[in-house]
Amino acid sequence: MFERAHNFNIEQGTFNAIQGDQLNVQIENTQNSQYNQYVKIEADNLYFQSSKPRSDVIVVKPNATTHFAGRKKELEVLNEYFHLWHPTQKRSRRVCLLHGLGGIGKTQLALKFVESVSTIYSEGHVFWVDASSSDTINASLIAIADLPLALQSGLKSDAATPQQVLGWIASLKDDWIILFDNANDEIGQFFPPGLQRGDILITSRNHNSGRGVGKKIEVDVMEEADAVEMLLTKSEREENDHSTDVARQVARELAYLPLALEQAAAAIRWGICDLDSYIELYRKYRQEFLDNPSLKSASDYELTVYGSFEVSWQQMEEKAQRNDRMGLAAQYAIYLFNICTFLHYYGIDEELFRMAAETWLKHLEQLRMQGPSDGEKVEVPDLLDIINLPYFEKGWNPVQFRTSMHLWQSVSIIKRDATSSTYFIHPLIHQWGRDRYAHDRQRQHSRMTGALLILAARYNAEVDMRLMHRHVPHYIEHLRLVGDVDTNYWDDRLEWFSEVCDGLQDLPTKAAIDMKIVEERLKHLGERHVLTIRAMSAVVTDYAGLNKYIEAKQLLERVLELQRSVFGEDHVETIGSVDNLGLLYLELGNHAEAEPLLIKTLEQRKLIYGEERRPTFTAISNLSTLYQRLGKFAESEKAGLESFEKRKKFLGDTHPDSLSSMENLSLLFSEEGKHVEAETFERPLLEYHKSIVGKNHFESLASMGRLAQIYSAQGKYIQAEELQMELVSTKKEKFGRNHPETITALADLRTTYHRLGKTTQAKAIEYELSNIKDSASSISTALVVEDVTNVAGTTPVIANDSEVRRTWFSDLLQLHPAFLSIPVAVFLTFLVRFFI
Structure with a gap:
């Protein structure tokens, strides 16, 4: 009768709502003073009992939700901790803290537990206290004085003090438990006296709450299956394959936070959206969904999702006001x-x-x-x-x-x-x-x-870029979404925007911006100004990235003229342009013209940097690549091994540059048919990739494929089979069954099965391949993946240091799919270049 009732008028006072079985109501007398009335609900009737003036705090005991889902592990831990005492056991007080984020479901878990412990605690021996403040604690304790068991002992709310209530609870002969709900500060002062009897369960956002806590249980987000069940049940949607799949996507979008799921279910139930359209609307109107005051009334929590976070923020702001x-x-x-x-x-x-x-x-x-x-x-x-x-x-x-x-x-x-x-x-x-x-x-x-x-x-030059493997692409994506760049011309801002576009692989836009920079600098600074020359160099890089090699070569030749005139022949930027021109010639197939330039670059870098610096190592590696293209394998091997040994000595085995050298040497030896030597580099390379970026990353998959081919070339078919089976499994999970990457891996495994004489397995793969459809769609997807792979693993034609852009982030960890197309190395090169 009174469930969800609100805004009732009472003579000389009002109350706002009834939930559960007890409520303190604020009344005003004729002298405008305030006092409390305790309300009991029995058989749909209200009983009022006056009390002396206490507090204007309204205390409402919450109900456990009727749709409680999951939390089996936490309930098991609670039951194990608050076990039924054996008559021969020496009893002592047990104190347990449930801590976690606001809206994570701590209160509902605690209420569910105390509802289920009738075998441990006698009727009337389970007490609830709103511990959000000293006032609510005191009001809750006074309310306990009017419970039937307390009245039988002689306590009455109009006469008892909170300390007397605590003393009475401590005196109970049978086991009892107090739930201190939503504790903010140290609440040990409100524990009943003594340590030999009684149990205490605390819920709090603060994992330091409670004195003498014997057990701490962190309440985290829900398991996916439980979150899906809760969403479908509370949104009153029929469970079927489609609704379950969509609910799973919604649960993931909301990161399995119970309060967010509960309020999402309310939005669906009320017709604000339907289950299928929730994610689309949520992404567009996220704040309206997570901070909608009307939705909180549909849950068992008094705050919105964002409101629950604000409570913690306000606590921090209060601390920040302190002068200590x-x-x-x-x-x-x-x-x-x-x-x-x-x-x-x-x-x-x-x-x-x-x-x-x-x-x-x-x-x-x-x-x-x-x-x-x-x-x-x-x-x-x-x-x-x-x-x-x-x-x-x-x-x-x-x-x-x-x-x-x-x-x-x-x-x-x-x-x-x-x-x-x-x-x-x-x-x-x-x-x-x-x-x-x-x-x-x-x-x-x-x-x-x-x-x-x-x-x-x-x-420093050797900073561990793995620290940034998630943050840089995430930040770039943010800038792209919000357009956080001034539209007016400012040198540093335009350069920033240019590099963001570079990071997003939006080369046409980047080239247009870089041309704008050149135009403005030519107008305001002139062609011979250092900033103008650098802007022209950036356009050269853009042209090369767009495969406009002729245009890049023509502009680079002009840049070189200016650099030699303004900076001098031995300036690092001039040397970098000479190196880039050599790489351009290499890409255009003009090997004879590339060779003297790359040799000259190496000599100059040795003079400037010495034998033991990264630019020198890179110049040696570039020369190795040239010799490999020319078919001069002996010279290529010598230069490649020299670059690797120096990088290994001065940068370490797992530095991205060292790993790049190992990959180059593996490819070189494989091309020469020296498969044993190729294996000595590819095998540790695969181990490094797995440990650094994980087995599912493109670098690891590529290395796994190369090593399998090396094994096959040596007749080591069992080792090849093991790697190819892992490749098939990983690529099915990563790309899907019909993807060309997966199809290629299946075909390679089938060949190995034939070579091992495993006809049955080979035929099974042939049957699987014959049933794979949608090849046209798969091919288009393959082009995307191939493009991403090139981003991650191809040496840019033009760079100040031809391998730096590639190797800064070859240790990139597995990213969210939205960021897989971002060449983070390019962006990080920009970050470093900002200070040079």
Whole structure:
């Protein structure tokens, strides 16, 4: 009768809602003072009992949801921890904390547990306390005084104090349990006295809540199957193959957060959208779905998804107002979080911040030492204005960083992966962190993140780019979506936009922007200005990337003339252009013209950099490639091995440049028919790729395919079979059964089966191949994959360093499919070049 009732008028007062079986109601008397009335619901009748003035807090005991799903593991752990005492056992108090993100389902899990423990706790020995504040705790305890068991003992809410209620609970002879729900601060002071009897269950966002906690259980997102079941049930949709598949996609989109799923189900149930159209509308109107006040009334939670996150944010802002070290840590925590929301939500590494802070400090010192008029101005892009990085001015402080990140960990906003020691953020929190700000503030935070990535990439020449493997493409994609570049002409901004387009593989747009830069610089600076020459060099790179080799060669020859005149013959940029011209000749098949240029580049780099620097190693490797094209295998082997040994010695076995040399040598020896030598390079190369980027990455798959061919060429068919079976399995999972990559792998495996005499297996593959259809669609898909593979593994024709762009990110980890087409190496080369 009274379920969901609201806005009832009561003589001299009102109440807002009834949920569950008890409620404190606010009443005003004729003198305008306030006091509480305790309400009981029995057989659809209301009973009021006055109490003395206490608090204006309304305490509502929540009900467990009627559609509880999943959480089997957590319930098992709770049942095991709060086991039924054996009569011979010595009893002691058990305290357990359920902690996790707001909206993750902690309260519902706790209520479900206490509903199911009748065998452990006698009737009337299960108590619920709203622990969100001291006021709600006190009001909840006073409400307990009017429960039947408490009344029998002589307690009454109009006379009892919270301490008396706690003392009465502690005096109970039978086992009891108190659920302190939604605790924010230390609540040990509200525990019943004594330690020999009774149990306590706490739910909190803060994993540090509770004194003497014996067990901590983190409540995480739902399992996929449970999330799908909950979504279909609460949205009142019939379960079938189609609805289950769509619900699975919705659950993934919402990252399995229970509150988001519950409110999505309400939107579907109410007709705001249907199940099939939810994702499309959600992506367009995300904030309306996650922060819609009307949807919260449909759930068992009093806040929207974004509202639940805001609670933690408000707590952090309150801490930031303090004039002490905690206040400073909270301020820094807010600053870090705003940067993290523009990184990828997973794999946020402390090292990124350390490298950026130390690099920024070096540049500030350089600026101070240089002064406003001493020498050429240091080229720092507008993106890196000092106001963007105020907390980096004093360098790196790991204690401050970890303390601030711990503040977010304590309220489950940011988590730490103990295995990798990196941080991660739930995807919906990640989105909320951006959505909560207006566009101008978002733009400011975005540029802070761009500054972080640039500075970290500039840390040193051998920086471990694996730290950025997710963050750079994620950031590029963000810039593309929001168009965060000024339309007016500014040198650094146009260059930034140009490199973003390069990173997105939008070469036609990049070429158009670069031509605009050249046009503007010619107009304002003249042809012989250093910035104009560099802009022309960028257009050369664009032409080469668009396979316009003739145009690239003609423009590069003009650039070389200017560089020799302005910079001199031995300037690094002139040498780089000579090298690029040699590579252009190599691509055009003019090997005779390429050879003297590449030899000259090597000699000059040895003079400038010495024998033990990366540019020298790369020049040697380029020469090896030339000799291989000319069929001079002995010379190619010598140069290739020299480059590899130097890279291995000075850069390490697993440096991207070293891995690139190993791949080149494997291909060279295979071409020569030296399969034993090829195996000695390809086998460890595959192991490195698997450990660095994972077995599903294109680099690993390519290496696996090459090694299988090497085994087959040696007659090692059993080893080849093992690799080819893994290739087929991985490619089916990655590309699908009908994809040409998968078809090729199947055909290779079939050949190996024939060579091993495994006729039955070979025929099974032939039958599978004969049933594969949609080949036209597969071919078009193959072109896309081939293009992506080329991005990841082909040496660009033109680059300041021909292998750097390729090898900066050959250790790229498996990315989200949306980012697979982004040549991150090119973008990172730009980041480093920004400071040169």
